[in-house]
Amino acid sequence: MKTILLVPTGEGVGLTSACLGLIYALDCQGIKAGFLKPFSQESKESADRSTALYRHLTKSETVEPISYEKLVHLLNVGESDELLEEAVHLHRQIAKNHDVIIVEGLVPNAIDTFATEFNATLAQALDAKVVIVTNANIDKPAKTAEKVEAQLRQFGGLSSKRMSGVLFMRTRGLSEESAKIPVTIDPSLRLVNETQQFVQAIQKSHPQIGSALFPVIGMVPFSNTLSVPRVSDLAKQIQAHWINEGDAKQRRVLHSSLIASNIEYELHKFVAGELIISAADRIDILLASSLASSNGIPLAGLVLTEPYQPKASVFEFCQTAMKNGLPILHTQLSTFETAQILSNLSNEIPVDDTERAEQVTRFVSSHLDEDWIKVILNGDYQPRLSPSAFRHELVQKSITAQKRVVLPEGDEPRTIEAAAICQSRGIAQCVLLAKPEAVIEVAKARGITLPEGLEIVDPDLIRDNYVEKMVELRKGKLNELQAKEQLQDTVVLGTMMLALDQVHGLVSGAVHTTANTVRPAFQLIKTAPDYSLVSSIFFMLLPDEVYVYGDCAINPDPDAEQLAEIAIQSADSAKAFGIDPRIAMISYSTGTSGTGADVEKVAKATEIAKQRRPDLLIDGPLQYDAASVESVGQSKAPDSKVAGRANVFIFPDLNTGNTTYKAVQRAANVVSVGPMLQGLNKPVNDLSRGALVDDIVFTIALTAIQADQQVN
Numbered sequence: 001m002k003t004i005l006l007v008p009t010g011e012g013v014g015l016t017s018a019c020l021g022l023i024y025a026l027d028c029q030g031i032k033a034g035f036l037k038p039f040s041q042e043s044k045e046s047a048d049r050s051t052a053l054y055r056h057l058t059k060s061e062t063v064e065p066i067s068y069e070k071l072v073h074l075l076n077v078g079e080s081d082e083l084l085e086e087a088v089h090l091h092r093q094i095a096k097n098h099d100v101i102i103v104e105g106l107v108p109n110a111i112d113t114f115a116t117e118f119n120a121t122l123a124q125a126l127d128a129k130v131v132i133v134t135n136a137n138i139d140k141p142a143k144t145a146e147k148v149e150a151q152l153r154q155f156g157g158l159s160s161k162r163m164s165g166v167l168f169m170r171t172r173g174l175s176e177e178s179a180k181i182p183v184t185i186d187p188s189l190r191l192v193n194e195t196q197q198f199v200q201a202i203q204k205s206h207p208q209i210g211s212a213l214f215p216v217i218g219m220v221p222f223s224n225t226l227s228v229p230r231v232s233d234l235a236k237q238i239q240a241h242w243i244n245e246g247d248a249k250q251r252r253v254l255h256s257s258l259i260a261s262n263i264e265y266e267l268h269k270f271v272a273g274e275l276i277i278s279a280a281d282r283i284d285i286l287l288a289s290s291l292a293s294s295n296g297i298p299l300a301g302l303v304l305t306e307p308y309q310p311k312a313s314v315f316e317f318c319q320t321a322m323k324n325g326l327p328i329l330h331t332q333l334s335t336f337e338t339a340q341i342l343s344n345l346s347n348e349i350p351v352d353d354t355e356r357a358e359q360v361t362r363f364v365s366s367h368l369d370e371d372w373i374k375v376i377l378n379g380d381y382q383p384r385l386s387p388s389a390f391r392h393e394l395v396q397k398s399i400t401a402q403k404r405v406v407l408p409e410g411d412e413p414r415t416i417e418a419a420a421i422c423q424s425r426g427i428a429q430c431v432l433l434a435k436p437e438a439v440i441e442v443a444k445a446r447g448i449t450l451p452e453g454l455e456i457v458d459p460d461l462i463r464d465n466y467v468e469k470m471v472e473l474r475k476g477k478l479n480e481l482q483a484k485e486q487l488q489d490t491v492v493l494g495t496m497m498l499a500l501d502q503v504h505g506l507v508s509g510a511v512h513t514t515a516n517t518v519r520p521a522f523q524l525i526k527t528a529p530d531y532s533l534v535s536s537i538f539f540m541l542l543p544d545e546v547y548v549y550g551d552c553a554i555n556p557d558p559d560a561e562q563l564a565e566i567a568i569q570s571a572d573s574a575k576a577f578g579i580d581p582r583i584a585m586i587s588y589s590t591g592t593s594g595t596g597a598d599v600e601k602v603a604k605a606t607e608i609a610k611q612r613r614p615d616l617l618i619d620g621p622l623q624y625d626a627a628s629v630e631s632v633g634q635s636k637a638p639d640s641k642v643a644g645r646a647n648v649f650i651f652p653d654l655n656t657g658n659t660t661y662k663a664v665q666r667a668a669n670v671v672s673v674g675p676m677l678q679g680l681n682k683p684v685n686d687l688s689r690g691a692l693v694d695d696i697v698f699t700i701a702l703t704a705i706q707a708d709q710q711v712n
Helices: 013-030 048-057 068-076 080-095 115-125 142-153 190-204 285-296 314-324 335-343 354-366 368-379 387-401 413-425 436-446 460-472 478-485 490-499 514-524 560-576 597-612 623-627 632-635 654-667 693-711
Strands: 002-008 033-036 100-104 130-136 163-172 216-221 242-245 256-257 273-279 301-305 328-331 402-408 429-434 455-457 505-508 537-541 545-548 582-586 617-622 649-650 671-678 685-686
Touching: 002 013, 002 115, 002 436, 013 033, 013 163, 013 354, 013 368, 013 387, 013 429, 033 048, 033 080, 033 560, 033 693, 048 354, 068 080, 068 190, 068 413, 080 100, 080 115, 080 130, 115 335, 130 142, 142 163, 190 387, 216 354, 216 402, 216 490, 242 693, 273 285, 273 335, 273 478, 285 301, 285 314, 301 335, 301 545, 301 685, 387 537, 387 693, 402 693, 413 429, 413 436, 413 693, 429 490, 436 478, 455 460, 460 478, 460 490, 490 505, 490 514, 505 693, 514 671, 514 685, 537 654, 560 597, 560 671, 582 623, 597 617, 617 623, 623 632, 623 649, 654 671, 671 685, 671 693, 685 693
Parallel strands: 002 100, 002 130, 033 100, 130 163, 163 216, 256 273, 273 301, 301 328, 402 429, 402 505, 429 455, 505 685, 545 649, 582 617, 582 649
Antiparallel strands: 242 328, 537 545, 537 671
16 A cells, blocks of 8 residues: 655645546556545635545545644644544545545645645655655746755655655746647656756756756646636626526636727737626626627626626616526626736635646646656556546557548537547547538637648538449438439548548537438448448446447347347457456346346347357356346356456346436446447447537547547
8 A cells, every 4th residue: 555645835726626637647547546544624614625625536435534623622632643543544544445545634824834744744654755845937046946845854855765745836938839728648748857957047046956866746837727716617707696596606717908098999808718707887898798798608697797787677678698698797806906806816626616627737747757667566466347448548559540530510619629638648649520601600619729730621622523422422321412312421421432432431420410420331331241230339438337339329129139239349449448258147146046038138149149249258148237246247147257256247128228327427426438339330420419628529430539549
């Protein structure tokens, strides 16, 4: 068991973000890391923020910290040993189920002057390696060195065996490129040169730190994008009430503008993510904000100031904008007071802002040194394929694959944003089928930067090129006129591009139904030589492991032969994505405990699959609990090598599969990636119409990897 204590140099350094980022980075290496905050520094009326965020993000449990009141009382009466004993007890509780424990230390501040010294004592009690966490400024190495040196002295300097490294958080002065939000760990963001130059500057300004290699484990840039609050976080700060709450919990304040001059000189400020601050008697500002929102520009919100509030009749002209989610607040503070308060908001992440917490966690993780992580682990652990590791591998493999993926729903906002992310990160070369002006308009309204190299192809300019080839591919089934008509559908057009090897894969479904996406593939791409049908799988990202569910989207009621083929396809897909398959053929009965046509079908499918692929671990019929819960599996199928340990679940029909995947996804708040189609000659993948941008990004990555594997 290894324990790493993160010790801050002061307030506002991003300590909680550092802890969560390190836990995520370890998870990406397949290491199960626990979290411990031994002592709270918050009043007993409020929940501990770090502990709550850890629970929200990881869906894992941890212990409650010792209260601040108890901490201060016992220190005042000289009972620090009792505090340390309790901290060790909490540590041991977490150690039972984790490989590594990340401990959040106390924050030194004007009141808690004991924090620095007590952190050193805590490190000894827990036998922990120490990482110093500090903010930094590239242009002010001496100031950074002073803060680090003060902490180093408490732990015996750089030569101490307990000292593990220094993590620079919220580092100002780095290039703008380095502060972009990554989808996952991206080696190009390591900032090696900037880190080395900064360390050399620190050592030059503070030679007493030592001539040894300064152990920097990461340099995390300051990010304006990740330091922004939601509009809903502002109301309490400026003593405001809601005129229209709208999408206040989703919209973020990327920047704010106090508007005081004539409206015609201020129109350039009405852009995505802007918080407009104006005196309440400026009806022109209210109407301009409403017009911008009605035109598809997602302003962060509108804050009306001063005691005066517009009449209800004025807001009747703003109904469309309000229905579109424009948040509007009113405060009796002056415009100047309001702007001043909003400019000094804390960077701390609220407990309920899990979206921002997740982005910050990944951002921090992407700037940690993987080599340092491997050294600290020292090869002591057997890695597992955690959800984070799975997503990490997806992106890294797709970057290596370098494939071209067509997106027929090219003017759909989520698709455009996902394509921009994939293009900028090298996940795939994306081709948007849409009018270029429509894509540019959506991107501008939503504040999406279209990266260089992102292809936007106007369907009207290329459609006629595919008529003859389509007639040839579907010889005897359609004529030229019918082909022209079908090619009006961009999914059909994109499928033709794939059929002619002009792209390597296709992703659709954010707007279209599954049938709309899959039908052209059946007609033009067809099944691979080894298979007789097309099926689907979902990757279910449970807290500790990734499961594969098949088939949950395509085949309504497969017979035994087809079910066996689905099992084989799913096992091969699992292997392709780093999962060692243990396949459970699911039924309402385990073994021979039940009878009936449905059970017999599953039993027969199991035998066929075993005969066709003796190299695979397959068992069935198994009930879901017998397949997934070790104690139940041992009870119901004691001789099975799959029962209780299954990670590939094959459902007997579409009704069972689709119902189960949605029940698990919603009830357990599990992220699902897919459906991924299998059995086609070339990769075509379908999206849920409720897909998030991240879902689309990962589906594009899946498609690129499938294309690469089919070539190889």
